[in-house]
Amino acid sequence: MPHYDLVIVGTGSGNSILDPRFADLKTAIVEKGTFGGTCLNVGCIPTKMFVYAADVAATPSHSSRLGVDEELNGVRWPEIRDRVFGRIDPIAAGGAEYRKNHEDNKNVDVYQGEGRFTGMKELRVSFSDGRPDEVLTADRFVLAAGGRPVVPDIPGLEETGYHTSDSIMRLDALPRRITILGGGYIAAEFAHVFASFGVDVTVVLRSGAMVRGEDEDVSARFTELAAERFDLRRDRKVVSARREGDTAVLELEGPQGAETLETDLILVAIGRRPNSDLLDVAATGVTTKPSGHVVVDAHQETVVPGIYALGDISSPYELKHVANHESRVVQHNLLHPDDRMEADHRFVPHAIFSSPQIASVGLTEQDARAQGVSYVVSKQDYAGIAYGWAMEDTTGFAKLLADPATGQLLGAHIIGPQASSVIQPLIQGMSFGVDARALARGQYWIHPAMPELIENALLNLPLD
Numbered sequence: 001m002p003h004y005d006l007v008i009v010g011t012g013s014g015n016s017i018l019d020p021r022f023a024d025l026k027t028a029i030v031e032k033g034t035f036g037g038t039c040l041n042v043g044c045i046p047t048k049m050f051v052y053a054a055d056v057a058a059t060p061s062h063s064s065r066l067g068v069d070e071e072l073n074g075v076r077w078p079e080i081r082d083r084v085f086g087r088i089d090p091i092a093a094g095g096a097e098y099r100k101n102h103e104d105n106k107n108v109d110v111y112q113g114e115g116r117f118t119g120m121k122e123l124r125v126s127f128s129d130g131r132p133d134e135v136l137t138a139d140r141f142v143l144a145a146g147g148r149p150v151v152p153d154i155p156g157l158e159e160t161g162y163h164t165s166d167s168i169m170r171l172d173a174l175p176r177r178i179t180i181l182g183g184g185y186i187a188a189e190f191a192h193v194f195a196s197f198g199v200d201v202t203v204v205l206r207s208g209a210m211v212r213g214e215d216e217d218v219s220a221r222f223t224e225l226a227a228e229r230f231d232l233r234r235d236r237k238v239v240s241a242r243r244e245g246d247t248a249v250l251e252l253e254g255p256q257g258a259e260t261l262e263t264d265l266i267l268v269a270i271g272r273r274p275n276s277d278l279l280d281v282a283a284t285g286v287t288t289k290p291s292g293h294v295v296v297d298a299h300q301e302t303v304v305p306g307i308y309a310l311g312d313i314s315s316p317y318e319l320k321h322v323a324n325h326e327s328r329v330v331q332h333n334l335l336h337p338d339d340r341m342e343a344d345h346r347f348v349p350h351a352i353f354s355s356p357q358i359a360s361v362g363l364t365e366q367d368a369r370a371q372g373v374s375y376v377v378s379k380q381d382y383a384g385i386a387y388g389w390a391m392e393d394t395t396g397f398a399k400l401l402a403d404p405a406t407g408q409l410l411g412a413h414i415i416g417p418q419a420s421s422v423i424q425p426l427i428q429g430m431s432f433g434v435d436a437r438a439l440a441r442g443q444y445w446i447h448p449a450m451p452e453l454i455e456n457a458l459l460n461l462p463l464d
């Protein structure tokens with residue numbers, strides 16, 4: 001039974017922990033899937049590469065408002081797909097090769113198998129090629145095993161067949177029609193991708209709105225625009241699924257009663273769950289929340305001393321920049337057990353790369369109301385700034401919430417072009433405690449650039 005100083009389970013953000021500073025330790029890394037994890041292989045990076053191509057394919061649908069008539073002559077799906085994976089797959093393979101064979105990693109054993117705890121700090125690794133299992137023990141573990149898509153319990157769905165974000169990007173050919181179950185991040189991004197490539201997109205929502213986690217005004221605007229582009233079936237329950245030849249048939253129940261929906265392909269996008277159950281973290285004494293997220297303290301340590309967790313297995317944010325931050329915290333704490341640092345989750349931003357884009361940080365207005373905090377709101381439309389005139393944007397806006405007495409920003413929400421970049425000065429202002437007045441007037445804002453949206457929104461705040 002090999003014993004290690006440190007074992008890491010999962011090669012997403014977990015893979016970035018080991019560096020030359022760990023050279024004196026006997027270490028191992030365990031990975032059951034493709035090296036590099038979700039973000040690199042089936043998450044952030046490929047989706048954004050598809051979104052970029054989709055943004056380009058969609059320009060003819062809105063260029064005529066500028067007096068420019070464009071036509072989309074074709075979408076070569078296999079080339080789009082192969083451009084994405086032609087770049088990503090070698091990175092994953094190179095990452096595995098580096099850990100297995102490079103001089104830098106002489107002290108690292110790579111186990112390409114599935115880990116499952118069988119006792120206190122005891123991990124059994126099983127291999128798909130029939131090799132006998134190996135049992136590893138270690139003084140310290142890092143749980144970085146991520147999560148997986150949730151699949152709803154709909155009668156007939158398994159037999160009908162469906163995709164998740166893990167498989168949808170590798171399709172052989174574009175379908176004529178796609179139906180997406182769910183209305184969150186993945187639904188919003190893939191609906192844009194497939195609609196831009198000419199696929200008829202239906203989105204089935206159990207509620208009345210898409211991206212319901214966003215500020216209420218942002219969710220309402222996004223839903224209104226989505227309804228113009230996709231067949232949005234709101235307040236629907238999927239009762240059953242069946243296959244009729246090449247067609248997948250969904251029986252829905254909604255406000256108008258029963259309805260039948262025919263489609264070519266189903267994409268399930270109703271959330272993800274942590275892999276703590278499959279890893280059986282309870283067997284090593286690690287506790288989880290009802291959601292399945294591993295419980296960690298501010299140092300990212302679980303209730304078992306020496307076992308740390310990071311990223312989607314423990315973080316409710318389920319975002320790569322959070323997993324990366326937590327990985328740096330864990331790395332520091334492993335290297336400096338007597339001078340540990342805490343993770344900073346005060347102002348975690350996110351973006352949804354759809355069309356329009358959405359970006360957000362801090363409290364939504366409904367959060368602020370529910371928490372009973374004192375706040376004022378300002379809004380600035382893209383249509384009211386010079387760059388918005390250039391783009392002829394009529395639907396985007398920035399919405400800010402601030403403490404009326406101190407001017408400290410409480411939340412920022414943007415829907416519109418480049419929202420994911422335009423929001424950065426607000427994240428910075430909040431993180432460094434710069435109040436709205438100082439942020440607006442303590443620096444130049446390039447004229448007539450898009451961040452004038454932020455400058456104006458800050459100046460519009462009705463502070464005391």
Ligand SMILES: Cc1cc2nc3c(=O)[nH]c(=O)nc-3n(C[C@H](O)[C@H](O)[C@H](O)COP(=O)(O)OP(=O)(O)OC[C@H]3O[C@@H](n4cnc5c(N)ncnc54)[C@H](O)[C@@H]3O)c2cc1C
Binds near residue numbers: 030033145320
């Ligand atoms: C479609 C999609 C798009 C996304 N887009 C964005 C985005 O634009 N921006 C953003 O910030 N976030 C995005 N995310 C979220 C982001 O991908 C995750 O938050 C991030 O990858 C989590 O990293 P991690 O290291 O915690 O887990 P992962 O990257 O999932 O790594 C976990 C690894 O552990 C392995 N593993 C699991 N169980 C075991 C086991 N028992 N034994 C051995 N190995 C195991 C897995 O195979 C995997 O390789 C997206 C996610 C998806 C699904």
Ligand SMILES: NC(=O)c1ccc[n+]([C@@H]2O[C@H](COP(=O)([O-])OP(=O)(O)OC[C@H]3O[C@@H](n4cnc5c(N)ncnc54)[C@H](O)[C@@H]3O)[C@@H](O)[C@H]2O)c1
Binds near residue numbers: 152186319350
């Ligand atoms: N741009 C990004 O940062 C990005 C992009 C994609 C994914 N992600 C990450 O991946 C996670 C998963 O994405 P997602 O879109 O699957 O989840 P999500 O939580 O964003 O959205 C899930 C959607 O499914 C609905 N839903 C939940 N259970 C349902 C059920 N039983 N029946 C019908 N609808 C149901 C929810 O109301 C919601 O609309 C996200 O939370 C996010 O953290 C991030």
